[in-house]
Amino acid sequence: MPGEYVRFSGSLGVKQARPVVVQRHSKTSTRWVTIATISSGRTGAYGATVRAPSAGTYYVRVVAPRIVVRGKVFPALVSATKNSVVVAQTAALTIPTTLMSGQSGTALVSFRPIRMGRTIALQVLRGNKWISVATGRESSRGAASFALAAGAPGTYSYRAYAAPANGAAAVVSVTKRLVVTPAAVTTAPVAEPLTAAEQSNLSAFDPATGSVTFAGGPLAGVAVGDVLVSGPTSATPDGLLRRVQSIAASAGTTTYATQPAALAQVVTNVPDALSSLPLDVVAEQVTAVDPGVTITPASGRAAKVAPRTFVQPDGVTSVDAPTVSFGIDLSKEVTVPGSNAKVTFKMNGPMTVTPRAVFQFDADWGQVKRVEMRAGFGTTSNLTWSVSTPVGTSLANALSSHWSLLTIERWYGAFIGPVPVAVRVKLELIADINVKGQLSLSWKSATNGELTAGLRATAPSLTTPVPVVTTPTGTSSGPSLSLSGSAGGTVGGSLSMYLYGVAGPSGELGVEAKAQASIGSGGALTCSASLGPYASVSLNASFAVLGFTWQHQLWKSSLAPWLRWSACGAPPPPPKPQLVVTPSSGIAGDRLTFDASPRCPAVPAGYFQIVSIKFTDAAGVPFNASWSVGTDSTGKVTPTGIITPVQSELLEDLTGRWYFGREDIPVGRYTVHAQCERHPNDAHDDGSVTQTFAPADYTVTGPSQRLILAPGAVEPGQAFEVSGAQPCPSGTVGVEVTDFDHVYDPVPVDAAGNWTRTITLPGMATVPYLEIGAWCMASADGSIRRSYGHATLTVSHPL
DSSP, X not given: OTTOEEEEEEEOSSSSOOEEEEEEEETTOOOOEEEEEEEOOTTSEEEEEEEOOSSEEEEEEEEEOOEEETTEEEOOEEOOOEEEEEOOOEEEEEOOSEEETTOEEEEEEEEESOOTTOEEEEEEEETTEEEEEEEEEOOTTSXXXXXXXXXXXXXXXXXXXXXXXXXXXXXXXXXXXXXXXXXXXXXXXTEEEOOHHHHHHEEEEETTXXXXXXXXXXXXXXXXXXXXXXXXXXXXTTOEEEEEEEEEEETXXXXXXXXXXXXXXXXXXXXXXGSBOOOEEEEEEEEEOSTTEEEESOTTSSSOOOOOOOOOOSSOOOOOOOOEXXXXXXXXXXXXXXXXXXXXXXXXXXEEEEEEEEEEEEEETTEEEEEEEEEEEEEEEEEEEEEEOOTTOOEEEEEEEEEEEEEEEEEEEEEETTEEEEEEEEEEEEEEEEEEEEEEEEEEEEEEEEEEEEEEEETTOTTSOEEEEEOOEEEEEEEEEEEEEEEEEEEEEEEEEEETTEEEEEEEEEEEEEEEEEEOTTSOEEEEEEEEXXXXXXXXXXXXXXXXXXXXXXXXEOOOOSEEEOSTTOOOOOOOOBEEEESSEEETTBEEEEEEOSOOOOOOTTEEEEEEEEEEOTTSOEEEEEEEEEBOTTSOBOTTOOOOOBSSOOOBOSSSEXXXXXXXXXXXXXXXXXXXXXXXXXXXXXXXXEEEOBOEEEXXXXXXXXXXXXXXXXXXXXXXXXXXXXXXSSSEEEEEEGGGTEEOOOEEOOTTSOOEEEEEOOTTOOOSEEEEEEEEEOTTTOOEEEEEXXXXXXXXXXX
């Protein structure tokens, strides 16, 4: 290659040190030109290194002039002529012309002539600078491949690059352009969503045989192997997801023999922002079961609403499903077995129920990434419960009263791009009171919030789902007990969830109250009671409609009671104030804001207090991320409190905001715990806990953003570039080199959020490496929005 160092060597065949001249001439000239003057060794061996000229064919020879040494004549020597061909460097790049945001591709680079081990890179043009986004070494074939990950929509320029090597200059390929389009739902070629006209012609579907009948001729473009997909219709209230096995047309109708299909067979990519489907209620049926339950208003809710044909509107939005409000006035007398005595059970008060359904389906280019199916109900209630046994009657075995309050069945429709989805949820609301011993008990309970249960699965463990449960909050007054025994009550429901008519997760969930009283030897009455949620999730059969199989299984969730108390007739302690984490999810490195209200209790003179915060993972294991912030004299968290990270790389901006900055935080759900601690001013050990807060959840949805350093190693006095693998959404980027304690002026970002900072290492630097950190800052107030973590740059010190 032009400029490359070339070594010529040989032997004169005479053992005598003497001058040697290396000469060459081009193919178009016969004039010999000296390119190196050297001396041979005493054995006659010689060697010379020269730089290759411009591309072309050259002829090279070695000449040893005549010499006389101590009277001995050594005649001139001329070697045979050798051909030397110099070829021009070339570089080539092949990349996709278009990708969608989040889609992966491959960049192929090749170089000629082949120089195995040469440093090569894939570069992208950012502003007016070429930045290396991936580096490697040239293979024995003179080629390499790099993975491409499409980022924000836009047009990007790429080139292949080979670094200078052995005297040869760097070489770059012709620029290639990649157009990144906004992420969109993509479907497989076999997907055949039914149009509104085709839905209206769908006259019958037999789930037992799989036969689907349409009025008229065959559907346009539908062949054997295609998958028919429909949302809820009058003929298919549970929708349709069926693969065509055969087609038969006769007498004005067309019948398709089908078998079950899977959602992953028709949907191949779902952008993260579209994975949570807004479910639209298309039909419902509400029925009061017990005469003591009165639905308000009664009109329009006693009979099933006929499902309507569900056609995708211009924009699918969530519909505020109606809330079922009802009053409860239940009273039953149950005869004690073996006697005429009767036990009285009562429950009354208002209650509302709003059925909930959650369906999330996320796929990346043919691979399902995450699925969640969950159902339940939002509820508010204010109920009074009572149970009493006859005087002189003690129940050796528990006696209970059970009420089926009402049933609610709802049909939902949604769209994943053009593919309709059909979900059905059936809820049976029940109440139960039980008693044992000789007891009189009454209490009041109030609940507010959502109670849902279901399953979630995340790649690569899609076939092993985990239960997901949300619970409301509750309070209680009482209980008022007398005599001795135990009693309890529950109000909740059993639910079933269906996807395209296939039975999926089911569960039992509700609110449970328990109480126990006993009379001691001295006649003293002791009592204990609790109030809290309960939940279990199960699959009654294998479930494969998603594209992978969930096997039959039962999960029981252990949920802590909201309240416990031990005094007879005494009110329970007030509920813990709730810790609020904003936002509730994000990638590792995103900003978190904590708000704990009410404030910590005031401390006396001579003490200070802090709010201590720690994290536990989904299994309850403490996570290596905890810190604390000071408070003022009133217990308010101070904006400039001291934040102390412990065994973590958490960042802070001293304004009451914290960040997940560790790059090794696994994706998943974490529980955030907080408590107020009192400390003496003259000591550093932990003080007493003055207030604990109800924990909050935070979900890490992806890894930290990463730094890119180019090159990966520098010498003192040389420059290097720092950039982010992902863009900064807005504002500026701060960069810090920790080993020589320098924080650089904020780096502006371009319209796409891309940024680059060039840094020159001091010429007298002696450190073996540098730690580089960066963070994305908001333009409004300069606060940190997310962290890029840290990267290490090797510093080489040549001898």
